[in-house]
Amino acid sequence: MDKLINDFSFGLFFWQITLFLLLLILLKKFAWKPILNALNEREEGIKNALDAAENAKKEMESLNADNERILKEARAERENLIKEAREIKTKMIADAKEEAKATADDMITQAQEAIVNEKKSAIADLKNQVASLSIEIAEKVVKEELSNKDKQLKLVESMLDDATLN
């Protein structure tokens, strides 16, 4: 302790305090503040950049998920479209078949009707011709029959007989 006190130099102490405080003030103003601020800023910058990268990654992930979803939807829609188209096609074919069949049926019916009509008219015509033919024949027969009196009387008698029978 005695040596310590003996070694103690007030002048050196004074200079040390003065110079150290001066150095502290100068360094604080010209070095530590700018350096510490720059370090802080840099660290903040790095932190922000990392956060931004993380966010971008997350966004990318969500975008990817979206894309996936959209793709899936599109695929499903395509499937649906194809299915619908297939259905429509089948339906159209069926419809067309049905229509064709209906038309054919109609046509057949008409044809049959026409045939029936033709047949009827043909029969009527035939009847008329047969009638006129019969009449002509009858006329000729009658003319022949009525050319003498006996025959006329005979006829009247037969007719009367028929009528009596009825």
Place this chain on the structure above:
Amino acid sequence: MQSNFLAKLLTIVLFVFSMNVQAQNEEHEGTPEEVSLKTKIKESINHHLLDSHDFIFFSDTETGKHYGFSLPVILIDEGIQLFSSSKFHHGETVAENNGNYYKLYHNKIYKTDAEGTITLDDHHHPTQVKPLDFSITKSVLMIIITGILMFLAFAGMAKSFKKGPIVTGAGRFLEPIIIYIRDEIAIPNIGINKYKKYMPYLLTVFFFVWFLNLFGLTPLGVNVTGNIAITFALALITFIITQFSGNKNYWKHIFWMPGVPVPMKIILAPIELLGVVIKPFALMIRLYANIMAGHIVLMSLIGLIFVFHNWIGSSLTFVLAFAISMIELLVALLQAYIFTMLSALYFGFAVEEHDEAH
């Protein structure tokens, strides 16, 4: 890493160089008497450990020539006495300035008469008056040089930061240290909210002590941080900052310890109060003693090389001295770290906020 290697290389080179100088001195002596050599080494060590009024790189003991330069002496004695230390002729003569006579005795200036008589009392202390000495001594000069170097280095670093976020030059080496002090010393000890206020002091004191410790390892022979006045000044600043930043909680823990019975509170108060003073006192002694001891051990080992005076002993001692100087490089950093760390810890105690009683 490169800087570290350079520092080592420089130390080794200067180390070898300084030994050459001493070796030459020894050869010139001719008849080496073991006792006188030992005393000489002891004197040399003692001389080295003390502050001095001139800057001597080495001395030629045979011709009595000293190679170095003198420094200004400033004394407060009937006004300001300002003269060059060359007037003392390295302590051999009496210096006269404005009719006052001064004499160097063990590197301290005493006011004396024209003959330079120094009378000693029973405790071997001179009875002469010691005027207030504000001289620019070797240590003061080294403080100024270190201060300028630090200012250039860190202001340069700050300037380099203005150009962009990536520092260039020496700042690349210093930047991780600054970040280390902030993240590993200041924030854990003081707390994230309050550390900013103390950063300038912690950084300044760390680099100041470290650089001066390193300068002490060069053969320039400066022992600044191993001087009690320096460590006292540094510890005093830590002490003052601690007391001025002490909050209610801090003082309460000193004078009226919460959570203990009243008689204990009364007993604890003086103990705690003593602790307030002991903490910076320990800080002062720790740095002083470590650096001082390192210098003594290293110089004694270098001295041993010349005492052995044979190949085996000298080379073995050389290896030992080399190993010790490597350890001293580590100690230089370690002591700066410990001083900063403990200062931060004390500031942390002073600003600590806690609700729980313990």
